Amino acid sequence: MGSQTPWVYVGIFVLVGLFIPIAAIAIATFLGPKKPNAIKQSTYECGIETVGDSWIQFKAQYYIFALVFLIFDVETVFLFPWAVSLNSLGIFAVFEGIIFILILLAGLIYAWKKGMLEWA
Amino acid sequence: MTTMQVLFLFFAAIILGSAIKVVTTKKMIHAAFWLVVALFGIAALYAMLNAGFLAMVQIVVYVGAIAILFIFAVMLTRKELLDKGAALNNNKTIAALISLVFFGGLLLLLTNWSGFTKMAPDLPEGDMVAKLGEALVTPNAYLLPFEVASVLLLAALIGAVYVANEARSE
Numbered sequence: 001m002g003s004q005t006p007w008v009y010v011g012i013f014v015l016v017g018l019f020i021p022i023a024a025i026a027i028a029t030f031l032g033p034k035k036p037n038a039i040k041q042s043t044y045e046c047g048i049e050t051v052g053d054s055w056i057q058f059k060a061q062y063y064i065f066a067l068v069f070l071i072f073d074v075e076t077v078f079l080f081p082w083a084v085s086l087n088s089l090g091i092f093a094v095f096e097g098i099i100f101i102l103i104l105l106a107g108l109i110y111a112w113k114k115g116m117l118e119w120a
Numbered sequence: 121m122t123t124m125q126v127l128f129l130f131f132a133a134i135i136l137g138s139a140i141k142v143v144t145t146k147k148m149i150h151a152a153f154w155l156v157v158a159l160f161g162i163a164a165l166y167a168m169l170n171a172g173f174l175a176m177v178q179i180v181v182y183v184g185a186i187a188i189l190f191i192f193a194v195m196l197t198r199k200e201l202l203d204k205g206a207a208l209n210n211n212k213t214i215a216a217l218i219s220l221v222f223f224g225g226l227l228l229l230l231t232n233w234s235g236f237t238k239m240a241p242d243l244p245e246g247d248m249v250a251k252l253g254e255a256l257v258t259p260n261a262y263l264l265p266f267e268v269a270s271v272l273l274l275a276a277l278i279g280a281v282y283v284a285n286e287a288r289s290e
Contacts, residue, residue, distance in 0.1 A: 064284050070185040075270075078270075081253030084247070085252075085254045103267070107278055
């Protein structure tokens with residue numbers, strides 16, 4: 001085990017994180033009064049009855065942000081180890097990281113110029 | 121059975137169960153959420169293999185970005201998010217046969233592979249992530265791939281923006 005021990009704490013946090021919402025819902029189910037009637041059980045949106053099927057296509061305007069976010073997420077994967085070892089590395093390594101960021105910055109500027117970061 | 125074996129079986133059951141739910145559930149959004157569960161399980165397996173950094177990368181990139189992209193893709197491409205058709209069609213027998221043959225072939229190959237029974241080599245002492253970072257910026261190690269990766273990401277970004285821009289202006 002040894003080196004796996006920190007993951008035991010992660011596991012405990014996951015279990016606590018699962019327990020709290022389950023407990024909240026379970027307690028509400030057990031303690032809450034249940035007097036259902038036809039009006040209470042009906043499906044509604046914003047106070048009025050739904051028209052048609054509720055499993056429909058929603059317009060995800062910000063899918064471009066998700067695409068751009070994915071790229072910068074992968075960038076993080078490379079930059080995180082670089083940042084961790086920055087203390088023990090020289091000025092040369094700092095510039096290498098900056099070059100890495102600058103190359104990707106060109107992509108961000110391109111996306112910006114194309115108006116991709118606007119809500120359209 | 122050791123604790124690790126019990127944990128492995130537990131996570132493997134979670135991964136397989138949620139992977140089956142991904143393909144069997146009729147609600148597309150639920151399928152995406154089951155995919156998130158499966159990806160989390162794989163992160164747990166990485167953590168058990170002592171690959172902590174890879175486990176975090178799995179969560180950050182796959183759960184954080186790929187899964188969200190999946191949900192967006194489902195929302196963008198499907199007019200209806202509830203699948204009303206039958207889950208199986210006429211090709212089910214031949215599909216099952218092909219996957220069975222493929223699975224058997226992989227099993228045969230892997231059990232004959234020498235690395236299958238070998239234990240993982242011991243990790244060097246010290247902070248693995250710092251060592252990885254050092255290797256990434258050392259010219260004799262992986263400096264060139266590190267910078268090339270940046271260019272690759274730039275190409276992916278510009279490509280995505282270009283295609284999305286075309287789709288938008290239509």
